[in-house]
Amino acid sequence: MQFTIIINGKPTCCEAAPETPLLETLRNAGIHSVRSGCESANCGICTVWLDEKPVLSCSVPTARADGRRVTTVEGMGEEAAAVADALAAEGADQCGYCAPGLIMGILAMKRELVSPTDEEIVHYLNGNLCRCTGYHSQLRAIRSLFRHEPKT
Amino acid sequence: MYRVKEYVIPKSIEECANLLQKNKRSRLIAGNLFLRMTSADIPLAIDLSGCGLDYIREESDGTLRLGAMCSLRTLETSPLLRRYCGGIISRSVGEIIGTQFRNLATVGASVFSKYGFSDVITPLLACNARVRLFAQGELTLEAFLKQPRTRDLLVEIILPAGNAAGAFSNFRNSKGDFSLLNVASVRTETGYRIAVGARPMCAALAYGAMEQLARDPAAVSLAARTAAEELCFGSNMRASAQYRRQLCAVLCQRTLIETNEV
Ligand SMILES: Cc1cc2nc3c(=O)[nH]c(=O)nc-3n(C[C@H](O)[C@H](O)[C@H](O)COP(=O)(O)OP(=O)(O)OC[C@H]3O[C@@H](n4cnc5c(N)ncnc54)[C@H](O)[C@@H]3O)c2cc1C
Numbered sequence: 001m002q003f004t005i006i007i008n009g010k011p012t013c014c015e016a017a018p019e020t021p022l023l024e025t026l027r028n029a030g031i032h033s034v035r036s037g038c039e040s041a042n043c044g045i046c047t048v049w050l051d052e053k054p055v056l057s058c059s060v061p062t063a064r065a066d067g068r069r070v071t072t073v074e075g076m077g078e079e080a081a082a083v084a085d086a087l088a089a090e091g092a093d094q095c096g097y098c099a100p101g102l103i104m105g106i107l108a109m110k111r112e113l114v115s116p117t118d119e120e121i122v123h124y125l126n127g128n129l130c131r132c133t134g135y136h137s138q139l140r141a142i143r144s145l146f147r148h149e150p151k152t
Numbered sequence: 153m154y155r156v157k158e159y160v161i162p163k164s165i166e167e168c169a170n171l172l173q174k175n176k177r178s179r180l181i182a183g184n185l186f187l188r189m190t191s192a193d194i195p196l197a198i199d200l201s202g203c204g205l206d207y208i209r210e211e212s213d214g215t216l217r218l219g220a221m222c223s224l225r226t227l228e229t230s231p232l233l234r235r236y237c238g239g240i241i242s243r244s245v246g247e248i249i250g251t252q253f254r255n256l257a258t259v260g261a262s263v264f265s266k267y268g269f270s271d272v273i274t275p276l277l278a279c280n281a282r283v284r285l286f287a288q289g290e291l292t293l294e295a296f297l298k299q300p301r302t303r304d305l306l307v308e309i310i311l312p313a314g315n316a317a318g319a320f321s322n323f324r325n326s327k328g329d330f331s332l333l334n335v336a337s338v339r340t341e342t343g344y345r346i347a348v349g350a351r352p353m354c355a356a357l358a359y360g361a362m363e364q365l366a367r368d369p370a371a372v373s374l375a376a377r378t379a380a381e382e383l384c385f386g387s388n389m390r391a392s393a394q395y396r397r398q399l400c401a402v403l404c405q406r407t408l409i410e411t412n413e414v
Pocket residue numbers: 040041042179180181182183184185186187188200220221224248249256257258259260261262263264265267269270271272304305306307328329330331
């Protein structure tokens with residue numbers, strides 16, 4: 001079937017079976033920042049925004065994205081680059097496999113929470129697993145992005 | 153991953169329910185998180201996302217209605233639910249996997265599927281929720297959990313009006329894992345309701361403990377022990393039945409103390 005998904009602001013015609021995970025459809029459309037991790041809704045690596053909300057693209061049927069806005073790091077330009085720089089500066093980016101999903105999670109959090117505490121950051125990003133860097137360096141990087149002293 | 157022959161996104165509940173009844177092998181699709189892990193051939197997939205079931209409504213008498221397609225994230229962040237019964241429904245879902253997961257998983261599928269590990273069924277049972285099924289109509293959540301599986305569509309969950317105090321407590325081996333036990337307690341003017349879930353069987357009310365508290369609201373530790381003794385527990389890879397029984401007394405005591413403090 002043919003679907004029109006507004007990928008990073010651009011209406012894009014995608015050919016897929018309706019139940020195909022959005023993850024697969026996005027990769028077939030050349031959006032390679034979106035990666036497959038656990039494929040069982042546990043790891044957060046495939047996180048994209050569907051109409052501004054972070055979701056797991058491994059679990060969204062393509063039919064459900066028809067006519068809707070899907071945003072990935074490719075569509076976040078400078079803002080995503082700033083998060084990537086902050087992660088790199090704190091040594092929070094090692095193999096980089098989980099980074100696009102994490103960046104989309106952090107940017108969603110920035111829109112939802114004002115000056116989050118460490119606890120709120122950890123809670124919000126609990127579904128973004130990283131298997132090599134560790135979470136302390138990520139937390140330092142995120143704190144620096146929000147530019148606030150952690151409330152303990 | 154399942155394969156679909158036909159995929160529809162109806163605009164009304166009636167259409168969804170009719171298609172479900174007409175085609176005995178059709179499946180309803182909600183958050184798709186559990187379904188995606190099946191490998192069935194589905195002749196007709198009925199996507200519930202188009203029929204306006206994503207709502208939380210407060211009636212003039214204070215009754216709350218949660219549409220079946222409300223995401224767990226909506227339950228977590230809704231100001232109405234954060235106030236309702238000490239916010240136990242919001243609290244119960246807040247630790248399930250991550251934000252992007254909870255933006256997809258729905259309350260209707262969680263309740264209709266009667267998952268033994270469910271975190272959200274437990275506080276709903278303690279709050280004396282009712283469910284509205286398209287074909288069967290309205291019944292208490294307790295009765296729904298006890299009845300055999302039917303082919304129906306859960307339309308909404310109804311929470312009684314009232315300003316009850318409540319508490320929720322659960323225990324996981326690690327973040328992101330299923331709870332190996334969860335407990336919710338609610339205190340209204342008419343008495344206590346204590347629900348225990350992830351036993352790992354589906355949540356149930358601890359009637360003996362509730363009666364004890366009706367006689368003496370201060371008998372918290374006795375009621376907690378009674379709950380642990382009266383309910384059944386099972387063993388699985390997460391914990392033994394014996395461990396769950398011990399944990400039940402501890403979590404019941406904690407939630408009851410918190411409930412009484414309000
Ligand atoms: C990796 C993982 C971890 C989880 N961890 C937890 C946890 O720790 N605690 C917890 O409480 N839950 C947990 N869950 C369960 C989760 O919260 C949801 O209950 C589950 O994903 C089902 O919701 P869904 O919206 O994804 O349903 P779907 O996968 O879309 O559907 C599940 C079933 O329900 C049927 N269905 C859907 N909606 C309706 C309806 N309105 N009426 C009738 N039938 C319907 C479908 O046909 C299907 O058979 C977990 C799930 C996964 C995949």
